[in-house]
Amino acid sequence: MWFLYFLSWIALIVQISFITVAIAAGLYYLAELVEEYTVISKKIILWMTFLTLGCYVCFLLFEELPNMMVVCGIVSQVAHLYILKTFPFVVIFSPEFIIAVILIFINHYLAFQYFSTVYYSFSEVMAYFTLCLWMVPFALFVSLSANENVLPTVTESRPLLGGDNDVVSNYFSKKGKKYGLLSLFNYLKDTLLVQRSKKTF
Incomplete structure (x- = not known):
């Protein structure tokens, strides 16, 4: 029995x-797919955001969810749309990104509070969390690695033009460290997995 x-x-x-x-x-x-196909990734995330907005409109029409929970969900999807305006270049300290992160925690709190008091089946609760709370933020999180391959823009050129540096040389000199999700996985792959040396004949 114990075994x-x-x-x-x-x-x-x-x-x-x-x-x-x-x-x-x-x-x-x-993460590799998002880096290769940023335009298609932006369209997919945009349609996912609109699908989630449609779900919240259907909640207003057909379900009796608390209005605060639905309104916070709609505001968070609007913040995601503002993040997508500059995609794949995502400014982590921009107001829309910070608001989106704060609203993720607020939406989770409101959802846990509501679903702990009102009975729904597990599949219904998971449907809400998956489609309305996790799908778009997860897609944006995975797409943060595409930010590493963004070329310098005109808005970045103003602080770089003081001195001898031009936009392109400064961009490539700062390109040494990468902080995206794909860079993390490449670092873990290089450090944890044993590399086989190729034989040369």
Whole structure:
């Protein structure tokens, strides 16, 4: 009896490890796709945002969710639309980005508070969290790595033109460190995985 119980815990650890590796591989693949196809990624995230806005309108019409929860959800989707105006260049300290991050926490708080008092099935609660709270922020989080490949723009040239540096040389000299999701995965791949040396004949 105790041995099977012990094996169940070992199996759970193995399953969690496999799921973690699968999620990391999927995130790495999505980050590479976003870097390669930024225009298509922007359109997909835009349509996802409009789909989520449509869900909130349907909540107003067909469900009895609290108005505060629905209004906060709509405001957060509007903030996501403002973030997409400069996509793939995302300014992390811009007001719309900060408002979107704050509204993520507020929306989660309101959703947990409501669903803990009113009974809904698990699939309905997960549908709300997945489609209305997680889908667009997750897509924006994955697309932050596309910010590394943005070329310098005219708005960036003004502070760079003082002195001997021009826009392009300053851009490429600052290009040494990258902080996106894809850079994190590449760093983990280089440090954790054993590299095989190729044989030269």
